[in-house]
Every structure is written in structure tokens, then in C-alpha cells.
Amino acid sequence: MTRLGPVAPRRTDTSALLPLGLDEVTLGPGFWGDRQVRNRTVTLPHIRQWLEKAGTFANLRAVAARDTAAAHRGMLFADSDAYKWLEALGWTGSAPADVIGVLAAAQDSDGYLNTHYQLGTPGRRWTDLAFGHELYCLGHLIQAAVAQVRGAGDTALLEVACRFADLAGDVFAEDGLCGHPEVETALVELYRVTGEDRYLALAGTFLDRRGHGFLGPGRFGPAYYQDHMPVRAAGTMSGHAVRALYLATGMIDVYAETGDRSLLEAAVTQWDAALAAKTYVTGGQGSRHVDESFGDEYELPPDRAYAETCAGIASVMLAWRLLLITGHGRYADAMERALFNVVAASTSDDGRHFFYVNTLQRRGPGPGRPEWFDCACCPPNLARLLASLQAYFASTGADGVQLHQYASGTVAATLAGGRRVAFAVDTDYPSSGRITVRITGTDGGAWRLALRVPQWSAQTTVTIDGTARAAAPDDRGYAVVERDWRPGDSVTLDLDMTPRMVRPHPRIDAVRGSVAFLRGPLVYCFEQIDQPAGADLADVAVDARGVPHVAGDVLEVPGIQRTPAAWGGSLYRDDDPAPEPGRQVTLIATPYHRWANRTVDAMRIWVPLEHRAEAGA
């Protein structure tokens, strides 16, 4: 029996591809496998400690003990931090009976469970739907319960979640919705686990109710929580980025189970629009600090990028759903970009420090990744994604297996008709672009192995039996090899790892005239600590005449150190200043995901491009 992972559709005719189980894909040593181990062995215990320290568990214990005098500690949605941690544990196969027991004990007799309202303000349940986060917390409780069932085989939490979900179904039978979308996608998964239609119906109802101004303007206007227009009418992602992304995730899930194409089409439109005008080169989304929102089209300041870690995680979850439904590799490309450049960047090398905001530029020294946050949504969100990460890497279709993300490990799948196939993947991706797939099990019949050819790979070869040929991706972006496979057969994919100098769309005012460097899926950045003496990141430019050179995992980029003194301390000048004297320097770029692990100082992804020929030696 396969242990299902996140997103396990009941209805299969709405999806081009089907997910594999948690135990059908394994990640071996390497970029992601190492991070998954670190997540399990370091980050999850770290989070448990902080849930204790921050009072999150204390809140639950106080309610369980009916200690009504206890004061709630932390943010009003702090319960969700514990739920995300429980979800992560579930995906790793662990069911902490003690914590789940406290949760069951904390639940009110009618099913209600939210320590912020249970402690101190029980009479105020459901009185602040715009900002109260009660259904948001229910959503994360459900997702934890689903993970506990699927990953750990433990149904204790599911009973708690169902009781609360049933209460919500009664309370919201006629009206109401939550300011923070999340419960919609969760309810679809609860329907999938339980088979109870009412949960799917409630998810759809919450979607339908959105966008009619029910929540009021709040501090930031109704677009902040996507209540400014019906979900099917919105043509782009607006407002709070995490909210917008979770909402679209729920829309896709409801489509997957109901076949309501208007929801899918709206979600695709919104996602495409966000990618076309509201996404950083890292895949980060959310341009504004003040309301954690997407911002306007082409408003993508690198220095004030918000690019919240949770938005990156949500974008992976969303793109995965679209990938399953459409089978199109562009969604796997988007997942890859966000995984390597937001998810991986947000956690420190030690697995115990996290960025909430993933900026693309700093101008000088500053704080690095904290151990924890007052608003601690990000660390346990990372944990639940990492704990289930292998489930996002491969899938099956009617005719074979699709490999979407590249990491050493193994894949096993049951094809249509019950045929079992298996293969191993060997790669040190993304250090190199070579991925070798070796068939380890098959029944001898023909099936298709589909390997994603990332859009960024300009020249890709596929080598079979020692014969290399240029990959000819299908219309979904996959190199498909159909063979009568035998164990020991191998296919090698060689992706183009030539460094790429990337230009921004001319409408992105904030990085006009600048370029960024990428190699494979990795965005590179320039940290001050790596630059040669005298090269100040405030004043360097990339020499347009030069070609970046790969030296290990580092890029050496021909650059020019300019002299700001020529401006004489003025900020604006009427005259056209003579080109500043410059001298040639070699700038050093390293993968962005590693930044701020040594020092936290000036860093930039985008660097001005200098076309001037006369730069002195």
C-alpha cells in the first residue's frame, strides 16, 4: 500500500498526471536529499523547541486543562505553527501522541479549537472573520490531520479535524468566509481522505462567496484578502501574496474534484499573469512590505523585495497542482526556480535560521536569518514542504513516468494496468547538468520515460546506449523516451549549464540597465565578502564585453569598478557627467541560495551593465 503524499486526487479524469506516493520516490544524498535529512533531524526538533519556548504548546495545554485564566501567547494564529509542524511530522511518518492528545483535549465539546479565542475571549469566536484566522487555522489543522493519516497512518488527529470542520460547516452554512484563504485547499484534501462530499462542497462554497465585499475594506482594502472581486473574475494575483496563492491552490483543488473548469481557468490566468509581471527572477513573489502584497505589475524592487518564504512555498504547491492537471513542464520549471532560489535560500546552512523576507539586494551589513519569528509562519511551512518534497518530483501518466525535478534517488511507480516500474537517478545536479536514469525494475513492456527539459536549457542532449542526440522536447517540454526497457538500461540527460546573463523586461523600472547571472536553475548573487579588494558592490558594473567564467560553483564575471566621487556628493545633476573613471575587476558570483551564511553585508543579484569601451585597465 502506497503512502499517499500531499495532493492525492480522488477523481483522476481531471488530471493529466497522477502523483506518486511518499514511498515511491526517495531522495538520495545531494542538494535536496541532504536538505530533507537536515529538515528531519535538525529543523523539526528546532521547531519543536521553539513551539515550546514561544508558548504555542503552552496555549494548547492551557486550553486542554481548561485553565481559562491563562493568557494566550504569540500571534492569534499561532496554533497553525503547531499544525504545520504536525503536518511535517506526518509526512515523515511520525505521530507525536502527546501533542495530538493535548489537541484532542483542547477541543471544545462542539468541535471548536483555537487557543487564541478559547483563552480569554471565548465569546468572540467568529466575530472577526477578516483578521481572526480561525478558518485559516482549521485549514492547517486539517492538513496536519491529512498528513498524519497518509504519512503516519494515525487517525487521531483526523477525528479532531473533522469535528472542527463539521462545526465550521454548520456555522458557515449560510454565510461567511475567512480573511486568510487556506481552508479551501485543506477541505478538498479532507474530502479526499474521508470521502465526505460536504467538505468538498464547503470548499467550493467558500470560493464562491469570495469577492463580494463581505470582509470589508480592513486596513489595506478588500484586495488584500482577495475579497475585491469574485475568484473567477480576477485576472491576476493581487493583495497579500500568500493569501492569493493559497486561494488559487484551493481553486485548482476544487476543480480537480468537481471538474468546474471556470475555477481552473481563472487560476491559470492569475498564475500566468503573476509570472508575466509580478515575479522576481528568483521566483519570489510579493513586492511590498507594508501589506505583504504582490504590488502592481512590473513593480519588482530588488532591495525592497518581500518575496516571503511562505509565498515561495505556496507557489510550489500551486504549480505542482497545475503540473498534475496540465502535464506542462512550465509549471515544473516554476517549481524548480522557487525551490532553488526561494525555499533553499530561506534556510541557513545549519537548518536553524530562516529568512521570512527573501530580498534580492542589500546595500550594507544587516541582520541575517533569525532563529524564530514572532510571526512564525515560515519555519514550519518550510518543514512541511521539505518533509514531503519527494512527492513533488515525479508522477505517472497513462503511458509512463515523468521526472520533473532532478535529484539523486529512486522512483517506483505503478503504471496503468498495474505494471510496476522503477529506476534510479544519479546526478549532482545542480552542480552539473548531467542526470542519469538507470532502469532498476520493469516488466519488459514498453513505457515512456519523460524527462523535463527546462526552458532555460538552450542545448540539451539525451544519451541512450552511448548514442547522444539533441533532445527534442514534446509540446509539454519533456524529452520522452519510449522503449521496451530492461533493467540496467540507462538514459543520460545533459542540460546546458552555460552561465546565462539575464535581462529584465524594460517595464521593470527597478532593475533597468542591469543584468543577473544564472546557471542551470540557480540564480547567482554577488556578496561583498567575495569581491576583490576595492570593489564596492555599490559602484560596480558588469563589463558587457566580458564573458563569465565558471570556476567550480562560482562565476567569475568581468566587471568594472566605477568611481562615485566623480559625482561630487550630489544626488542629481543637470549636466551629463563624463564617464566615471573605472578599472577592470573580476566580480565573483555565488549561488543566491547560499547567501548570508558567512557575513550579512552588501549583496546584489542585479548589477548594472556597462557598455563603455573606454574603461581603463
Place this chain on the structure above:
Amino acid sequence: MTRLGPVAPRRTDTSALLPLGLDEVTLGPGFWGDRQVRNRTVTLPHIRQWLEKAGTFANLRAVAARDTAAAHRGMLFADSDAYKWLEALGWTGSAPADVIGVLAAAQDSDGYLNTHYQLGTPGRRWTDLAFGHELYCLGHLIQAAVAQVRGAGDTALLEVACRFADLAGDVFAEDGLCGHPEVETALVELYRVTGEDRYLALAGTFLDRRGHGFLGPGRFGPAYYQDHMPVRAAGTMSGHAVRALYLATGMIDVYAETGDRSLLEAAVTQWDAALAAKTYVTGGQGSRHVDESFGDEYELPPDRAYAETCAGIASVMLAWRLLLITGHGRYADAMERALFNVVAASTSDDGRHFFYVNTLQRRGPGPGRPEWFDCACCPPNLARLLASLQAYFASTGADGVQLHQYASGTVAATLAGGRRVAFAVDTDYPSSGRITVRITGTDGGAWRLALRVPQWSAQTTVTIDGTARAAAPDDRGYAVVERDWRPGDSVTLDLDMTPRMVRPHPRIDAVRGSVAFLRGPLVYCFEQIDQPAGADLADVAVDARGVPHVAGDVLEVPGIQRTPAAWGGSLYRDDDPAPEPGRQVTLIATPYHRWANRTVDAMRIWVPLEHRAEAGA
């Protein structure tokens, strides 16, 4: 007897220049005179209506009536809105006995007066110094009282202010300070009006106590309220912009009366640093929405500019103090920039709508100036500045009169030794750059007339008795004419009003490769409504080969309409896209201060500069 205006030093040896009285300068019809009339006849009554509507007066009446059951309405510092309005009225010579009577009645027997704390939470006085704004409100009460005394000759409010200030002196004898600087500058003015040394001493004490972490980190860190380092140690403006500017204003005022040069030098250093790296081309200051703060050096995004109206006002107040102390025209230049491009821009043509945030770019339609704000600091702040504006335009020194700002009107002054001189100014500045000064009264002896030559005026002539000569500004930036003046003598100054294409410092990433257009003191902007059909402000560039043409108050700028479709909907591209097809268009720029009076749509001050020669016709 001269009616003194804002900033009336008792000690004169610390200042190079001395202010003139409110009645010694008049503004006639023209840019500023018209605005001053509108302020008095439209804006001040508008504000009174809103103070009623928003509950600000109701709060005061409730406390005056000892109606302890009444709930406080509005922001916790709403009292200060009424005080700023009373200050404005004072400068216009009006003392509303009804409102002042309510204030006196609302004052507690020990002198305390703050309706937020008096209504509902009287026991919490002084418990939240970081965010409670109690001393901030006292500061504005004092300034209102000072204006009532100097401008309207009414001392009733002064008694109220002194009683509250004396209470504050007792409460804060040993420790404490306010999270929002303002009381410091106010206390110096109270000292000036009353001659009571204790008020000056308390101002100095509050400055000395700052920067030792007393206020705690709060939500945004101690730099938010300038409590991160001692005021004499800070080398630039940091944190909340209005707070930082008011604080420096207080530092200068304390210097002016005590001669403590360390305060002056720190304030000058901070101001110079802000102008060198943290100021928009409009003179606006404050780059971040989330905490209304200055932001980092060179962090000057035009689209997300905060540039709060109150910060612009505070910068005028600060620069005026530095101008008086140093006599240097660069401070008058800064005042002029902020007056024409922040203060003037913040108010609608009808005088009843106001910007709180003065952005330099919008990408599409959006909200315009509201009538009022929940946080209503800006409208009455504008009113108090406009009501006293003439006091900021001219000064006297030992040897004559200095004219700093240009507007039609009259100036009279008493020189050292008691000589009275007077002149009229005739100009339609800033439409033209011609300013004619005609002597209307003098005793026949020689004195110096100093006319500021703005730094932006590349070619300036002075014409006396029909003879024009190139202006030779002195080391403070003034064209000084010393004569044995007779009534009827005239001097004409011709400033260079050639449009200027201004480039940003290369470190300002956000507007790299773009230019702005200025003419005289005015920053121009491009509003979508003015552009020719087919010219979308998202895609236009300025043709580097062209020369802007002045057509009335409009600039016609040769431009290029680019074609974004060539990017095919992608945001980032590896290849170097061929230059997009472009066509030549004539872009229309109008003075920025007028923007958003017709439509609120795309607007930009900075436009990319296109050097490409091949743009098609």
C-alpha cells in the same frame, strides 16, 4: 510692534540672519500668495469641518464636560490635529475663543491634557512613552499657543500650554522622553515666548536623553524613533522621517539659544547626509511605507516613494532654521524644492484634498487626494505652514535684507540701528525667472539687498538701472547689491529657466538609466492624460538626441514609444533582445505639483533615456 512669526530667536549671536515678522512680508497674487489665500479661506474651514466630523472636537468637549463615559474617537494623537489648526489660525491672526475655551476646560487640574488618555484610560498616562504621543501632542499645543500669542495676540492658550509643559517638566524631571520628537522644538519656542529658562532646559534634556535605548525596540527597532544612538553621534537621518526631521529641528533650536555647537554640527551633518543620499528629486524624504522611514542610502524608489507631506513640511522648517543660522542659500534652495514639489503637490487645486504620500510614479489609475485621513496629521500641518509662509521668504542681517524665496509681494525690515527699509517684489515666478525688486522705502543710507541665486540657475543676470550683468553670487549663493538706495530704484534678477534634463546618481538603482525634467524650481512629470494617442507611459523613453521645448507651462519632450510585445510576455530573457521597434512621439511634461488634478492615472517623473539612433519616424 512687529508680529513675530515661527522661529523667533531670543539670542541673536548664534544666527547669521534674523527673521522678519509676519507683517513685514506680504505675499501678493501669484503662486504662493494665491495658495495662502486659499489656505485661509478654503482649507482652514475645511479642516474645522473635519475636526468636527472626525470627533476631534468631540473628544475635547467630552473631556471638558467630564463625560468620562465618552469613547475617544480617532487616532490617539488626534488632539494634535486641532492644535495644528489652532496654530494656523494664530498665524492668520485669529483666536477662536470657543475652541480655546473648551481646551482650557478640558485640562486636568494638574495641567494634563490629552483626550485619548483622559477618556477611558486616565490611569495609563505616561505608560507608553514609545507610542503614546503625549509629549508630541504637548509640543503641538505649545506651538499653537505660541502662534496664538505672536500672531493673534491671545494668551489664553499659552496659559494652558504652560501648565501642561510645567507638568511635563515635573513628570520628566529625572527620566523619560517621547517616541515622537516634536516637543523639543516647541519647548524652545515656549522659552522664547515666556523667557522661562526651564523650558529651554527641558528641551535640551530631552535631546540628551535620546539614543540610549530608553524607548525599547518597538515594532521597528530603536532607529524608528531615533533612539538608537545619541543625537550628537548620528551621522545621517534614520528611521521615521517626520520624527527624524522634527528632532533635528529641535537640535538646531536648542543650539540657537544655548550656543551648543555640537547640536548644530550634528544636525547639519545629518541634513547634509540626507540630502546627499536619502532625498528625492522633488525634495521628498522617506522611502518606505511600512515604517514611514528614510530607508537606506540611495534607496529611492519612485513608485514606492513615501515622501510624506509632513516630512516635506518638516524639511522646510528645518532648512529655514539652518538658513537663519548659516545664511547659506543652499538651505533656501532646499526649502524652495520642497515647497514647490512636495508642499504644493500635496494639495489639490480646490484646497480640500490632500496627499499624505507624494509618490513619483504611478503605473495606472488609482485613488487621488482624499478629503481627510484617519491619521490626519498632514492637512493641518500644511495649513500651519501656509498660514505663516511669508515668514520664511526674507530675512535681515546686519547689513541689509535677504530675499530667499521669490513671489510677488512686499518686504519691510528694520536694519541694525533701527533704519527702516521696504521694497516690493514683482514676478510671476516660477512661470518666468524674472524677479523685479523696487525700493519703496529707505532712509537714504547704503544697505545691501541680497537675492538668492539658486544653484540650478546656470546663467543669472542682475539688471540695475537698465544695465545687465552676470550675477556673481557670494559664497553663500546670493547676488548682493549694495547701494545708496532711493525709492523707485529697481533691481531685476533673471534666473535661467531653460529646461534641465537631470540625471540620478549611479547608486540610485531604482531610476538607473532614466532622466527627469526640471525648469526653474519645478520638477515636471508626465501624466498619461497629456500624452499623444498610442504613447503608453509604461513603454516610452526620452530620445537622447532631442531637446525639450517650452510651450507655456508645458514641456514638449522628444520621445520614443517602444513596443513591449517584442518581449513576448516573458519577464526575464537570456538573450539580448534586438532593440524594440520604436516610433518617435512628443511627450508632454507638466509641473509635478499639478498632477492628479484631472485624472489619477499613470504618471512618472523619471523616464528611461534612449540613446538608440535607429528609432523609426
